[in-house]
Amino acid sequence: NEIDRMEKVLTPLHSFILPGGHPLISHCHIARTICRRAERITVKLKDISGSDRLIIIYLNRLSDFLFVFSRLISRELGAEEIPWNASL
Numbered sequence: 001n002e003i004d005r006m007e008k009v010l011t012p013l014h015s016f017i018l019p020g021g022h023p024l025i026s027h028c029h030i031a032r033t034i035c036r037r038a039e040r041i042t043v044k045l046k047d048i049s050g051s052d053r054l055i056i057i058y059l060n061r062l063s064d065f066l067f068v069f070s071r072l073i074s075r076e077l078g079a080e081e082i083p084w085n086a087s088l
Helices: 002-007 023-049 053-077
Strands: none
16 A cells, blocks of 8 residues: 555656665665565575465565655655666
């Protein structure tokens, strides 16, 4: 619900964005990256030991939350979202 609430005030994305613009935004992206890594490790662990699927769902949603939260902080701080340019 919180992700949906934050997205209501954000402009839709049409490309990937580069992390950065402010230290707080960068910290959110680092935390998101750590969540994604933990999710991948947990998926592998599930295949080996049958870990709880809810942990994987939680980690996925947490990383989604951190991404949207970083965009909201960017908006509130007036930091520019820099789109990723694949041709560079």
